[in-house]
Amino acid sequence: MFVSKDLSVNEKNHLVIGKNDTVELAKEFGTPLYVIDEDLFRENCRVYKNAMDKYYGGNGLVLYANKALCSKYTCRVVKEEGLGIDVVSGGELYTAIKADFPMDKVYFHGNNKTVDEIRMAVENRVGTIIVDNIYELEKLNEIATEAGIVQNIMFRIKPGVDAHTHSFIQTGQIDSKFGVALENGEAFEICKIANEMSGVKVDGVHCHIGSQIFDIEPFNKAAQVMMDFIGDLKDKLGMEVGKLNLGGGYGIMYTENDDPVPYDEYIQHVSEVVKEAAARRNVKLPFILMEPGRSLIAPAGITLYTVGGIKDIKNVRKYVSVDGGMGDNPRYILYESEYAAAVANKAGNEPCEKVTVAGKCCESGDLLLKDVMLPEIEVGDTLAVLATGAYNYSMASNYNRIPRPAMVAVSNGEAKVVIKRETYEDLIRNDL
Numbered sequence: 460m461f462v463s464k465d466l467s468v469n470e471k472n473h474l475v476i477g478k479n480d481t482v483e484l485a486k487e488f489g490t491p492l493y494v495i496d497e498d499l500f501r502e503n504c505r506v507y508k509n510a511m512d513k514y515y516g517g518n519g520l521v522l523y524a525n526k527a528l529c530s531k532y533t534c535r536v537v538k539e540e541g542l543g544i545d546v547v548s549g550g551e552l553y554t555a556i557k558a559d560f561p562m563d564k565v566y567f568h569g570n571n572k573t574v575d576e577i578r579m580a581v582e583n584r585v586g587t588i589i590v591d592n593i594y595e596l597e598k599l600n601e602i603a604t605e606a607g608i609v610q611n612i613m614f615r616i617k618p619g620v621d622a623h624t625h626s627f628i629q630t631g632q633i634d635s636k637f638g639v640a641l642e643n644g645e646a647f648e649i650c651k652i653a654n655e656m657s658g659v660k661v662d663g664v665h666c667h668i669g670s671q672i673f674d675i676e677p678f679n680k681a682a683q684v685m686m687d688f689i690g691d692l693k694d695k696l697g698m699e700v701g702k703l704n705l706g707g708g709y710g711i712m713y714t715e716n717d718d719p720v721p722y723d724e725y726i727q728h729v730s731e732v733v734k735e736a737a738a739r740r741n742v743k744l745p746f747i748l749m750e751p752g753r754s755l756i757a758p759a760g761i762t763l764y765t766v767g768g769i770k771d772i773k774n775v776r777k778y779v780s781v782d783g784g785m786g787d788n789p790r791y792i793l794y795e796s797e798y799a800a801a802v803a804n805k806a807g808n809e810p811c812e813k814v815t816v817a818g819k820c821c822e823s824g825d826l827l828l829k830d831v832m833l834p835e836i837e838v839g840d841t842l843a844v845l846a847t848g849a850y851n852y853s854m855a856s857n858y859n860r861i862p863r864p865a866m867v868a869v870s871n872g873e874a875k876v877v878i879k880r881e882t883y884e885d886l887i888r889n890d891l
């Protein structure tokens with residue numbers, strides 16, 4: 460019935476996440492409320508980690524892509540699970556530093572890192588910087604040389620693989636702002652230049668073809684192309700790069716129309732491709748990195764709202780307004796993304812009417828769900844939107860000066876606040 464296997468219905472007909480009654484959570488912590496099922500988050504980390512051990516002899520590291528949901532809390536969980544992280548800004552790096560995340564397991568991304576961010580990364584001894592372009596390479600070489608260190612780097616390569624997903628989140632093709640392309644020789648050229656530099660060491664190559672992808676094939680193709688590139692670097696430049704970072708992008712189930720591949724199968728398939736290519740090109744088996752974000756955290760999250768005004772516009776549409784919206788979940792307004800929902804206080808009731816769930820912002824496109832079937836819904840009900848763990852809190856805003864919701868993590872029947880609810884005072888803190 461639900462898109463996440465860790466949701467159920469209790470004897471009060473309430474939706475349960477992990478072992479927690481969501482109606483009680485809404486009462487205790489208020490709404491809107493982000494809820495993370497920590498046990499499921501941890502389990503997802505283990506699925507990837509175990510697959511890396513099983514199919515690739517543990518010769519790799521799974522990185523959590525922090526942009527999906529970055530907080531001191533998520534950094535701590537990921538650290539305990541033995542994963543690394545990818546950070547994409549000074550702010551994400553700062554969060555990791557403050558959470559005592561081991562810096563050697565941090566991979567720093569971004570297509571336009573500022574000089575201050577590069578300096579911050581070098582000074583904090585970030586393990587690997589994924590370099591996007593020649594300007595950044597030169598700056599980094601300068602900063603690392605000044606600091607008297609040799610910085611491990613990878614290059615972000617556009618492998619020329621077309622992934623079938625929303626065009627805003629496709630990144631593997633030549634027409635993309637990220638990285639350097641293979642097909643015009645740019646990638647080869649930048650590796651050659653870096654190989655001569657004293658402040659950097661090319662430790663590996665990286666690609667990321669997009670997000671919310673359901674096929675295995677584009678990942679296999681990308682691995683193939685990247686292995687050939689590693690082979691070319693060895694044959695033509697005598698350069699041996701020991702690491703291959705294959706990015707993230709594995710799709711999850713938002714609604715019943717989505718049919719994701721079990722996460723471990725990606726590692727299984729890609730491992731075979733890499734092993735075969737390494738033998739064919741006569742290169743050492745690379746250390747593999749993967750960077751799942753959404754698939755680790757999205758299914759573990761739900762958002763609880765309280766239903767307010769309901770407008771049944773006869774023969775047009777029935778709008779149900781809730782106390783949150785695009786401020787806490789901008790994915791509908793950005794991508795017209797689809798979600799599944801449940802009426803948390805009547806979770807077992809059969810869906811019987813078509814409604815559109817609207818947020819409270821002054822923006823007509825501020826919807827959370829369009830034309831979905833739900834049980835009969837009334838003012839005061841608790842609505843749960845499912846699979847909101849990724850790219851909700853991390854993309855939230857204060858539009859209309861609406862404070863961002865709190866986040867609680869539940870584990871084994873216990874709930875703890877991991878991000879406090881913003882107050883009106885927080886909203887004006889920087890106003891002069």
Ligand code: LLP
Pocket residue numbers: 524526527545568628667669670671706707708709750751752753754790849850
């Ligand atoms: N690695 C790199 C370099 C990335 O750019 C991304 C996502 C990931 C890993 C993680 O991808 P994931 O496993 O989460 O698909 N805001 C959009 C998604 C943007 C993804 C950006 N990059 C959304 O809400 O769908």
